[in-house]
Amino acid sequence: SWQMRLFKRDTPETTQQDSTDASPQGGTLPSAALADIPKDQRGGPYEELEDGRFIVVGRNIIMVTDATHLVDSGLWHEVQYASWDARTRQFRLVWSQPDRPALVGKTISDNPKSLMEKITHRVDDTIVATRRFATSTGVSVAATVRRRVDGELFSAVVASGPISDADQEKAYELETKLREELGMDS
Numbered sequence: 001s002w003q004m005r006l007f008k009r010d011t012p013e014t015t016q017q018d019s020t021d022a023s024p025q026g027g028t029l030p031s032a033a034l035a036d037i038p039k040d041q042r043g044g045p046y047e048e049l050e051d052g053r054f055i056v057v058g059r060n061i062i063m064v065t066d067a068t069h070l071v072d073s074g075l076w077h078e079v080q081y082a083s084w085d086a087r088t089r090q091f092r093l094v095w096s097q098p099d100r101p102a103l104v105g106k107t108i109s110d111n112p113k114s115l116m117e118k119i120t121h122r123v124d125d126t127i128v129a130t131r132r133f134a135t136s137t138g139v140s141v142a143a144t145v146r147r148r149v150d151g152e153l154f155s156a157v158v159a160s161g162p163i164s165d166a167d168q169e170k171a172y173e174l175e176t177k178l179r180e181e182l183g184m185d186s
């Protein structure tokens with residue numbers, strides 16, 4: 001799984017609007033939890049987890065609620081990736097920030113297709129460009145430029161495992177080149 005290994009720049013707390021499709025899955029979102037979700041973020045797909053939490057896709061944010069209130073949320077550019085294992089129904093959302101714990105839980109439904117498609121679409125929409133290389137030990141390293149909700153660009157370097165100092169330097173050089181290609185200040 002991808003983990004932030006090197007660094008990430010900037011994370012604003014601004015929002016903007018776009019459209020979402022409603023297609024709830026796996027249980028009914030409790031009215032108390034729905035009341036805690038900003039009105040401009042409602043209408044997207046959601047999934048209930050076995051522990052009673054709900055994963056809710058908003059226009060600009062992904063949210064986690066329990067039966068009564070919003071528990072956690074993040075802007076789409078703060079999400080590194082999400083995955084779901086059909087055999088175990090295990091959902092996992094990994095944040096770009098390395099010290100933020102992954103969101104993990106087992107879905108009640110056995111097909112969260114709408115949720116996963118929308119998460120993938122929302123995260124992909126924040127990616128402007130990516131350059132990758134593999135280390136001699138097989139670790140994948142990527143330099144990525146992403147767009148925040150406010151339109152500003154930022155870069156991040158991620159590695160799928162531990163890397164050497166030489167590979168870390170190569171990753172930073174790759175990031176610098178990518179930023180230059182896109183006309184970003186270094």
